[in-house]
Amino acid sequence: MNIVMFLAPLSLGLGLLAVGAFWWSLRAGQYEDPAGDAARILVDDPEDRPAD
Amino acid sequence: MALTYDPARADLSAFLRRRDDGRESLDLLVPDARCAGCLSKIERTVLALPGVAAARLNLTQKRLTVEFGMGMGDAGAVVTALRRLGYPASPYDPGRAQVAYDREGRQLVLALAVAGFGVMNTMMFSVPLWAGLFGQELGPATRTLMMWFSGLVGAPCALYAGQPFFRSAWRSLKARRANMDVPISIGVILTLAISFSETLLGGRDAYFDAAVSLLFLLLVGRWLEHRLRARASSAAADLLALQAPTATVFGPDDALVARPLAEVRPGDRLLVRPGERVPVDSRILSGRSELDNSLLTGETAPAPVAIGDECRAGALNLSGALRLVANARSEESAVAAIARLVEAGAQSKSRYVRLADKAAAIYVPVVHTVALLTFAGGWALGLGPREALIRAVAVLIVTCPCALGLAVPAVQITASARLFRRGVLVKSGAALERLAEVDHVVFDKTGILTEGRPSLLDPMPRTLAMAAPLARASRHPLARALAEAAGAGPLALEVTERAGQGVEGTIDGRRARLGRAGFLGLAGAGCETELWFGFDGDTRIRFRFADRLRPDAHETLAALAARGLSVEILSGDVAAAVERVADTLQVATWRGGCTPQDKAARIDALTREGRKVLMVGDGLNDAAALARAHAAMAPGSALEASQNAADLVFSGERLGAVTAAFDVARSAHRRALENFGFAALYNSLAAPAAVLGLVNPFVAALAMSSSSLLVTLNALRTGARR
Known part of the structure; x- marks a missing residue:
């Protein structure tokens, strides 16, 4: 049963990590403009284009 | 009919916002931005302007934020550049209320995330406990360990995630009232306390996971409701920002x-x-x-x-x-007098009791009485206070109010999302509930049944082409209607506009006049809805205009009649004009020459007769009637006061939005009632089982989540047909 004492906190730690990551993404404004983010990937950056 | 901007002439610097570091920024609303192409075109064009340091378009909210370099803020240049690009933009003040609102939403999402984490991780320790309930091998020491684990994870999560409920319950208790959040808070806290005492005493029944998952499900409902209100308020702000x-x-x-x-x-x-x-x-x-x-x-x-x-x-x-x-x-x-009428109406509307609250008023006392009786009865019949208390808590948990807290918001957000796609903005869930009960529809004439702007009657291409060059040079609405009918073409030269009379100019070297009969030297006052055109010393041509009916007015009235609704027209216009429209649309009940007070009084009279009235209007003269009616709709072109007084705002040229909104509202009403019926059935099975002690933590978790899932799935069917 000793393994439980190790695995349970480990899984809790991973879960807390996920909550922390979500909290960070929320604070960083990643859900402010879902439509814009979907569109931006289609826009070519002028710098990326080969010089002609 | 938004105020038109002429950025070249007006100074928009009032809208520049100074940030802490001394730079200036500007928020613009760009309603026509739709796709990736628009996004890159707009951002690149604005960035290329002198003085612009950064430009970012939020495509979801159609807002462009422009940041300027030190002391270089030139709002007019940005608006002009966007207009030239084909995207009309208007300055917009985000306002502080909006920010506070977003913060509330963010807190709800965070509480939801913590509750989600709590549910999953408490469940991890609950599964071995459940297995132990079904005779699987689980020693008392391991069981207590698992209960401690689930308590240590579940209780902090529940206490954090429950805060929105605790706070609202506390507020309502301080006001000596009990809202839905009071029983929720009592249930959660009682459950946590009992579960801890069971863990300490080495018992079997710990409901930590049930407490957290109850909060999780209720938070989903709370968050959906918040989304509905936030979207409505931001879209309403957009409409107002466009106006004046x-x-x-x-x-x-x-x-x-x-x-x-x-x-x-x-x-x-x-x-x-x-x-x-x-x-x-x-x-x-x-x-x-x-x-x-x-x-x-x-x-x-x-x-x-x-x-x-x-x-x-x-x-x-x-x-x-x-x-x-x-x-x-x-x-x-002058608006203020009407605003007072509107306020009085809005108060009567706020007295409306929402469906979920009506159900809660029955649900809460019943459930609490049952729980109390279970405790008292169980103890009296020799169960022992501990066992009796556990059964009472099981009753509280298993009869979870998810059908009220989750099902109704889910129905309403589905309904409003469907309506939003058809261009109808729903301001609140209560608005949908009221709309579903409507049995009588009152229309305003100007701007609702008609397009609210003049259009040319029986146009003749030859005469139209003759007058068009002069009409294009004028801003008068009749001349504009003429120019619109004629399409693009040449412009008259040396044009002078005489206010209230007409325009004069040179077409192909000949002087010509377009305007009132008197302006062209004809006798008689002439009619307000006609224009005369003539070359110097030549015959005069008359153009007649009328306010045309909306293209689908006939269709919409027929559709409303087919749904068993009676229709009436109340207009402030002269009786003859109203009669003409009423005759064309075959509406028997109509009245012209109404003052704002007349309209409000008529709505009140109908309400006294027991009718549930839907008012559709746009003018300031309709605002009081809109606020007094059981439900109200206004077009996006209406004045601010009318939009504030209305429950639903529809955009676009089509009046069919009224029927669409009505259908979706009725469908939402049906779904909500179905969900209540389902919840009643579920509770009538689950509560006796809990009273008899047949419910253990596993059964409670299963019953609660499956019933919530069912009502949510049913909610998604709202307005799905067509």
């Missing part, structure tokens, strides 16, 4: 400055160009023109005005530029 945010004021050195409406003071000198609305009640200093009061009174015929005349806020200036002196502030303008 500024007045053009003469500065100290006679320079023109655009000033936010709220900052216009009595004594300010204003300029109102043709095509703009009068911003506040004011008196004419110089200029002659005609005013269209249709949004104020419903009257379609323009009223001629000259120096010294009083103008009311909201009137549309038709022909000549007017210099005015403000008589009142915006909030004290």
Whole structure:
């Protein structure tokens, strides 16, 4: 049963990590403009284009 | 009919926001931005302007934020560049209320995330406990360990995630009232306490996972409701931002400055160009023109005005530029009297008891009585206080109020999302519930059944082409309607516009006039809805105009009749004009010449008869009636006051939005009732089982989540047909 004492906190730690990551993404404004983010990937950056 | 901006002439610097580091930024609303192409085109063009440091378009909210370099803020240049690109933009003030609202939403999402984490991780320790309930091998020491684990994870999560409920329960208790959150809070806290005491005493029943998952499900409902309100308020703010945010004021050195409406003071000198609305009640200093009061009174015929005349806020200036002196502030303008009527109506509306609250009023006392009786009865019948208390808690948990807290918001958000896609904005869930009960529809005429602007009757291409070059040079609505009918083409030369009379100009070397009968030297006053055209010394041609019916007015009225609704027209326009429309649409009940008070009184009379009235109107004269009616709709072109008074706002040319909204509202009502029925059935099975002690933590978790899932799936069916 000793393994439980190790695995349970480990899984809790991973879960807390996920909550922390979500909290960070929320604070960083990643859900402010879902439509814009979907569109931006289609826009070519002028710098990326080969010089002609 | 938004105020038209002429960025070249007006100064928009009032909308620049100074940030802490001294730079300036500007928020613009770009309603036509839709795709990736628009996004890159707009951002690149604005970035290329001199002085612009950064530009970012939020495609979801259609808002462009422009940041300027030090002291380089030139709002007009940005708006002009966007207009040239084909995207009309208007300055927009995000406001503080919006920010606070977003913070509340963010807190809800965070509580939801913590509750989600809590559910999953408490469940991890609950599964071995559940297995132990079904005779699987689980020693008492391991069981207690698992219960401690689940308590240590579940309780902090529940206490954090429950805060929105605890706070609201505390607020309502302080006001000596009990809302839905009081039983929720009591249930959660009681469950946590009992579970801890069971863990300490080495018992079997710990409900930590049930407490957290109950909060998780309720938070989903809470968050959906918040989304509904947030979207409605932001879209309503967008509509208002488009409307009349500024007045053009003469500065100290006679320079023109655009000033936010709220900052216009009595004594300010204003300029109102043709095509703009009068911003506040004011008196004419110089200029002659005609005013269209249709949004104020419903009257379609323009009223001629000259120096010294009083103008009311909201009137549309038709022909000549007017210099005015403000008589009142915006909030004290003639609008104020109507605003008081609106307020009175809004109060009567807030007395409406929502469906979920009606159900809660029955649900809460019943469940609590059952739980109390279980405890008292169990103890009296020899169960022992500990066992009796556990059964009482099981009753509280298993009869979870998810059907009320989750099912109704889910139905309403589905319904409003479907309506949003059809261009109808729902302001609140209660609005949908009221709309579903409607049995009588009252329409305003001008701007609702009709398009609210003149259009040419029986156009003849040859005469039209002759007059069009002159019409294109004028801003008068009749001339514009003529130009619109003629399409693109040449412009007349040496044009002079005589305010209130007409335009004169040279077409192919010949002088020509377009305007009132008197302007062309014809006898008689002439009619307000006609224009005369003629070359010098040649025959005169008459063009007649009428306010055309909306293309689907017939269809919509027929569809409403087919749904068993009676229809009525109340208009401020002259009786003859109303009768014509009523005859064409075959509406038997109509009344013309109504004042705002008449309209409100008629709505009150109908309400006293027991009718549930839907009012559809756009003018300021409709605002009081809109606020008093059981449900109200206004088009996006309506004045601010009317949009505030309405429950639903529809955009676009089609009146069919009324039928669509009605159908979706009824469907939502049906779904909500179905969900209540399901919840009643579920509770009538689950509660006796809990009373008899047949419910253990596993059964509680299973029953709670499956019932919530079922009502949510049923909610998604709302308005799905078609």
